[in-house]
Amino acid sequence: QKEVEQDPGPLSVPEGAIVSLNCTYSNSAFQYFMWYRQYSRKGPELLMYTYSSGNKEDGRFTAQVDKSSKYISLFIRDSQPSDSATYLCAMSLTASKLTFGTGTRLQVTL
Amino acid sequence: EADIYQTPRYLVIGTGKKITLECSQTMGHDKMYWYQQDPGMELHLIHYSYGVNSTEKGDLSSESTVSRIRTEHFPLTLESARPSHTSQYLCASSESGSGIQYFGAGTRLSVL
Numbered sequence: 349q350k351e352v353e354q355d356p357g358p359l360s361v362p363e364g365a366i367v368s369l370n371c372t373y374s375n376s377a378f379q380y381f382m383w384y385r386q387y388s389r390k391g392p393e394l395l396m397y398t399y400s401s402g403n404k405e406d407g408r409f410t411a412q413v414d415k416s417s418k419y420i421s422l423f424i425r426d427s428q429p430s431d432s433a434t435y436l437c438a439m440s441l442t443a444s445k446l447t448f449g450t451g452t453r454l455q456v457t458l
Numbered sequence: 459e460a461d462i463y464q465t466p467r468y469l470v471i472g473t474g475k476k477i478t479l480e481c482s483q484t485m486g487h488d489k490m491y492w493y494q495q496d497p498g499m500e501l502h503l504i505h506y507s508y509g510v511n512s513t514e515k516g517d518l519s520s521e522s523t524v525s526r527i528r529t530e531h532f533p534l535t536l537e538s539a540r541p542s543h544t545s546q547y548l549c550a551s552s553e554s555g556s557g558i559q560y561f562g563a564g565t566r567l568s569v570l
Contacts, residue, residue, distance in 0.1 A: 356498060380557035391464075391548055391561035392501075399557075436501070443557040444489065444508075445516075448500040 354449030367424040371437035378439040464562035479534045481549035490532040493548040539569045
């Protein structure tokens with residue numbers, strides 16, 4: 349079993365929809381949680397960063413961490429075609445090596 | 459915006475050739491990483507460095523080698539490329555004490 353599980357999708361939603369992306373993990377010692385966005389043929393870029401539990405909001409993006417359930421989520425409000433990309437969750441025990449999910453491919457249609 | 463650069467972006471090469479993938483960052487980060495990413499698969503850490511003259515192998519076994527002679531430079535070398543090395547290679551860096559890694563655009567390697 350993988351340490352981090354993420355549904356690969358693809359997930360297709362209409363423009364303006366609310367998108368929910370999720371990851372589950374098995375290692376309860378993870379402390380740092382991140383979401384990266386990766387466009388085709390590009391490197392991942394950091395979207396959201398959370399230490400320990402709780403919620404964090406940045407514009408149209410909200411990240412949630414539920415350590416009791418070992419579950420993290422990324423919500424995208426008012427989704428746009430420019431949000432079409434692969435979204436990777438990542439987490440780590442210390443502020444160093446990251447463990448990644450496989451990524452969820454999102455397609456936002458007009 | 460992260461200032462981390464990888465060259466070349468694309469490389470097609472024959473079996474048995476020696477190749478070096480370049481990675482440079484201008485942020486003064488102590489920590490640097492190399493990942494391998496295949497389509498539909500998660501990123502796998504193959505090498506990392508926590509400072510000059512410090513390198514370690516990652517979780518995924520790799521026939522590549524790395525060096526860290528300067529803080530800003532972390533090249534990856536394959537002495538004899540094989541078709542099984544065909545993949546995307548991503549370089550990243552982070553500040554000490556920060557869990558945030560910044561990625562380059564990647565090198566897409568094809569070995570024929």
